[in-house]
Amino acid sequence: MISHAPIHRFLADQSGAVAATYGLSLFALIMVGGVGFDYARLAGMDSELQNGADQAALAGATQLDGKSGACSRAAAAAIGLVTNTTILASTHSISVASESACDATGTVRFWQNRDATQAATSDANARYIELDVAARSVDYALTPVGGLLHATSKASAMAGIGSSICKVPPVFMCNPAEASDVSFNTPDYIGKGIRLIANDGGGNYGPGNFGYLQSNAGNGAQAVAQTLGRTEIPGDCLGIDGVDTKPGVQVSVLDALNTRFDVYANGLNQACGNGNGLCPPSANTRKDLMHKGGTGNCAFQTGNGNGWHEAPHPYVPTSATTPLTAAQITGLSPMGYPRDMCHAVSLTGSCAKGQIGDGNWDRNAFFKTNGANYPSTFDVGGTFGTAAPTRYQVYRYEAANAGSRLQIQADGSDTSRPQPYCQAPGVPVGGVSGGNGAADRRVISVAVINCQSQGIGGASSGVQVQKWVDVFLVEPAVARKSGSTKLTEQSDVYVEVIRETSLGSGGGSSAAQMIRRDVPYLVK
Template identity: 60%
Template sequence: MRRVRSKRLLKDESGATAAVFGLSLFALVAIGGLGFDYARLAGMDSELQNAADQAALAGASQLDGQNGACLRASAAATTLVANLTLLANDGDGTAVTLPPEPDCDAAGQIRFWQDREKTTAATDDGNAHFIEVEIAARTANYAFTPLAGAMRGDLGAMALAGLGSAICRVPPVMFCNPLEAIDPDFNVGSYVGKGIRLIANDGGANYAPGNFGYLETNAGNGAQATAETLGRDAIPGDCVAADGVTTKPGVQLSVLDALNTRFDIYAGNTNNPCGTDGSLCTPSANTRKDVLHRGNQNNCSYSTGNGGNGWKEPANAYLAPSAAVPMTVAQAATTAPMGYPRDMCHAISITGSCADGRIGDGNWDYMAYFRTNSASYPTEPTSADRIAWFGTDTPTRYDVYKYEMANSATRLVNQSSNGLTARSTPYCSSSSGVVPGTTTPDRRVLTVAVVNCQAEGVGGRTADVHVTKWIDMFLVEPSLSRTRTEASDVYGEIIGETELGGGGGTSGNTVRRDVPYLIE
């Protein structure tokens, strides 16, 4: 009996797997522990990356190019959002913290860059366009993986963010930097108060310095859609990207008639974009211009020649006798009431003789202007008068425009001249005109994109075009065919660089909307 049991014991295989299981148990425990600890490590990675993302987005929201942008961005990145890590167990607590960075540079854990490729470090608030945030490494001490020889895992995080901006409530107009070859940055401060002659790109597909055109805003295709964006009080379409714009193809010279409604001039082709009564396109409360009126309120278009009714160029219109020397008192005495004139170096001929070509020198004949508008200025203003009224002896046209609007009862007086009437407040429009305010745009101020068209290769529809500057420009005169002007011209005076809510002293003209975005 014992012999049989011994044989069975020798032949019994029921516990054969125990040895295998015992040998593999170490590996199984290690694999399970690795999975557990890896899950903790992956969770900590998500926590730290989320902290970096939120800090970068918070910081990017402050990169507006204004003074103190970097300091504000650093403060936002470090204090705006409190982030925690619950999976790090290195003894440093649960808070994810960043040391502040007071300087605009690419040092430390908060770094500022000029470009998204991170090749050029920022040097000041104006060129700090992107913020990079680095979260210092935190440690997860493993619970089970040490069985396999690994003790801990260290992870950090990094995020890069920028600020996407849009310009809203403005006609989508751009022009090619007239001085791209010598001033590609378009130093606006050098041009404030100077006239600028912009002409439509009617000579070919590619834009040249001094050409102007339009930007795509999804307002629709065709001339009528563009006219609506230029003339209407409530501008249709989307906001315009502050950078990376898309140009709109087509010359569309007729759409400038819609721009002229801002001067109380209504052509027949403005009925569709502006309504048959023009109520969708109201003029400025100050419509002072160099064309005079004959007829009634049904005669509201412009025509050349001496006959007919409507808006006309007077036979004795202002024609600058010199590119540098103002009119004499005797010459002004025989000149029709003037609108705000071009710089003398532009007013000497159609093309002008200004040293900077399309950009003038800021010297306009303001004394001839005051003398010819004798109903509004019965006494010739002295130097003391000009300083008292405008704050300077040599006012800009925009200075005079604002002063006259504020004193319209005495400074925007109708004046007859050889059967025509100079009307400087709305006559054709049923509206009394728009007076700009905190939330009301000025109808004679345009916010315009400045583009280096040659460097950007702008021609027809061109996408992702870099905007060098946004500027505010005062509309000096309507776009009409006269003795020394062409209907394809837009002539303005540079007010200054656009700022939030309207730049260069304007108000209500622009709304800038900024949205921070992650890059990596």
């Protein structure tokens, strides 16, 4: 008789039941493990590609110097950097397609702005480079068990040059023509006076206001004073395109700016060192103030005491357009470089463009009142090549001919001192023989900002700079009066536009007035 017990035991045995389940799930388990393994390979390749794109964009950005061939050189630098191998991709070479045109098409694109909304049209305006690295694929090792064979990845990057301007006082002015000229076309303003006003009324800054930039020189008025007065300016360099504004009006710090005119208020030791030696004047200190007393009397005085004070017979025009007559000039004290006539007639002036003058200053009165320096036969047109030289041109001419053009001149007990008296000999005028490459003490570079459109008020970060311009400091910042009528505020800074600041070429440049430093940076 055949026993069926073994068969029954086999059919009843459940000890191997899990094997079938495991066998069926094996494919899924292998796929899950494969996804982790292959995803790590894909992520690694993506990182390689992005790193390559980043480095290529940075390499290309270093060539965007605005000169001829900039786009071609930038593309070549970018392409050359990423012509290499990626270990994790199934196709090993990384490449960027050749592209050298200054436009925003193809795999290498050039832009004028960091938002990539304005395509570059020439080497001169190509400021940012954007590029794509060709897509690469990874053949999966284990994931094909689930039917997935490969995946692709690509990368792109954008970079530009981050430039800084150094060795300049951290000063900005709100574009006085923002309503009509948002770009502040500098050639339109060369030779014209601008009355800059401190924002001492509070609130947001408006056209023609001036203020200070954050440069990490320290907090408080003394730190700002050091940046305005010293030849060795403390603090960091300032971004050419973007800056942070510093809160506070701090009118008192203009005493430090006045040291450039040989005017030393009391209490400047912390800003200018013992004896004020850290804040020397320009070698040409021609100004409308006259002096009484010795070298120890160097502060501005409102009365008749020793020190600097308003001339006893100051220049105060009666017309915004007509120069003084010979009779009106007779008896005037020696003049400093005056304001434009339309500004000089009153505290607020009557210029057609408000705080922007017209460049018409009373040249005849200036030369006539400084008769000890200029004979009646002095030929203005023959000397300057124009009958209407700018104040800055006269300033440099006088510095170059100091022996005959910067002589002291008296009016009663007061003396005009167009050369340093309190801190002699002063710093030679820049660009004049004997200047020794020193920064001109009466020329500063200021950032022009459209304050209204950006809502600048107090401490503002990431403020866009329209451009940097060089301005000539025309007169000390002091309160002047004609009788009881106020003519200038202590918080006024009157300047003449010289030119747009020359920032040199990409790769860095240096000059006495400033140093430019360039560093490539990633935008995205």
